[in-house]
């Protein structure tokens with residue numbers, strides 16, 4: 001588990017690449033600059049860790065492209081201390097970026113293998129989410145709601161209602177919506193039943209799957 005000067009240098013280049021692609025939030029860029037992404041990938045992919053690309057992880061899933069992670073994080077507009085829910089823990093990379101920003105993080109993963117792996121791995125790097133949950137993200141996390149922000153890191157065929165109702169007033173839901181291709185969508189809760197909706201560009205995610213049980 002090494003993070004060398006070489007890795008740090010490659011990471012700084014990556015930060016410059018995503019900045020050139022339009023990410024402006026300095027705190028988000030700094031967080032990407034601090035998380036050792038190569039440690040979240042199987043060793044065979046080490047050389048690729050600091051390219052701006054998605055890569056396969058265990059259980060047929062992917063670690064999201066750094067630009068996508070930065071884009072979603074920027075839309076979420078977090079402050080230190082915010083209570084944030086992530087759907088799709090996966091490798092834990094997005095979770096680590098959020099921990100770097102000082103949020104109280106809850107994250108749900110439906111693949112047992114990934115849940116177990118990431119649950120052990122994040123604390124080894126010093127990242128301590130409030131709670132990682134093995135379960136179905138479609139339901140959100142009622143018992144810990146309301147949240148300042150909810151981020152979905154898999155492609156959702158529709159917007160699960162609990163994710164909207166578990167937001168605080170003023171809270172933000174960042175969710176890629178669509179089947180084969182997803183439109184990055186931001187909902188801001190303006191009132192009990194009032195939501196503002198903003199749409200951004202197209203992205204490709206692995207699907208948000210419904211519970212098998």
Ligand code: SAH
Nearest residue numbers: 063088090091093094109110137153208209
């Ligand atoms: N945030 C992750 C991205 C992983 S890819 C990272 O930074 O690496 C998306 C993840 O969503 C996969 O791990 C997949 O198993 C998970 N997922 C898919 N459907 C889900 C659901 N209904 N509830 C929770 N997680 C889900």
